[in-house]
Amino acid sequence: MTDSSATVRPDRRAELAAGLARVRARIADACADAGRDPADVTMIAVTKTYPAGDALALAGLGVTDLGENRDQEAAGKAAEVAAAGVRPRWHFIGQLQRNKARSVVRYADVVHSVDSVRLARALGNAAAERERPLDALVQVSIDGDPARGGALPDSADEATGLEAVAAAVADAPALRLAGLMAVAPLGWQPERAFARLAEVAEAFRTLHPGATSLSAGMSGDLEIAIRYGATHVRVGSALLGMRPTLR
Numbered sequence: 096m097t098d099s100s101a102t103v104r105p106d107r108r109a110e111l112a113a114g115l116a117r118v119r120a121r122i123a124d125a126c127a128d129a130g131r132d133p134a135d136v137t138m139i140a141v142t143k144t145y146p147a148g149d150a151l152a153l154a155g156l157g158v159t160d161l162g163e164n165r166d167q168e169a170a171g172k173a174a175e176v177a178a179a180g181v182r183p184r185w186h187f188i189g190q191l192q193r194n195k196a197r198s199v200v201r202y203a204d205v206v207h208s209v210d211s212v213r214l215a216r217a218l219g220n221a222a223a224e225r226e227r228p229l230d231a232l233v234q235v236s237i238d239g240d241p242a243r244g245g246a247l248p249d250s251a252d253e254a255t256g257l258e259a260v261a262a263a264v265a266d267a268p269a270l271r272l273a274g275l276m277a278v279a280p281l282g283w284q285p286e287r288a289f290a291r292l293a294e295v296a297e298a299f300r301t302l303h304p305g306a307t308s309l310s311a312g313m314s315g316d317l318e319i320a321i322r323y324g325a326t327h328v329r330v331g332s333a334l335l336g337m338r339p340t341l342r
């Protein structure tokens with residue numbers, strides 16, 4: 096028997112299939128409640144902390160979009176998955192250091208966490224080597240706390256104001272401004288967080304009509320995010336199980 100993390104045991108595969116069925120049903124119910132077409136909501140399976148074998152098993156079950164939040168882990172996993180001949184769409188959803196931009200653009204199809212002008216420029220330069228433009232979402236801070244990351248809506252700040260970051264993305268030929276991403280701040284009711292995000296997104300789309308993606312909602316709050324217009328939900332623990340460390 097070969098020792099490869101790129102295969103899963105049948106019981107793990109069954110566990111993932113069950114998780115997937117539950118999450119797909121939740122998304123379908125939330126779309127029905129919101130009067131939305133489930134085809135307009137993409138589920139990103141967040142495979143962080145889980146091995147490439149789980150990613151491959153999910154792909155084998157029909158999952159097309161996978162998410163990771165750390166470059167080092169993601170680069171290796173994406174390479175293992177590619178070596179198995181599987182080509183999911185990889186979403187980079189974590190905080191990104193500028194010095195990791197060159198690595199991320201090699202495997203990511205979408206980066207959800209562009210939250211500064213400097214990062215947008217670094218990604219734009221790095222992505223110039225790609226064949227296809229990189230989809231970039233600007234991560235917004237819902238509570239306006241700059242310490243936790245996220246561009247600031249309603250701010251004229253030249254480094255982290257939402258419009259300054261969006262302009263830096265739009266100005267980079269190798270990037271496509273695809274939309275916005277947010278995480279509900281700790282201590283906020285998801286209702287309040289996603290209602291606020293929906294307002295920001297609506298105003299944003301009047302300025303950037305092509306930027307229609309809205310990445311919001313995780314295992315615990317995806318229904319509420321869908322009610323407020325999420326087009327991408329990022330689901331980890333509800334699919335793959337609780338992570339040993341909270342990240």
Ligand SMILES: *Cc1c(COP(=O)(O)O)cnc(C)c1O
Pocket residue numbers: 141143164188189278312313314315329330331332333342
């Ligand atoms: C880990 C992570 C998720 C998934 O979280 P779960 O609660 O496990 O679904 C979503 N978004 C980001 C940015 C993450 O880091």
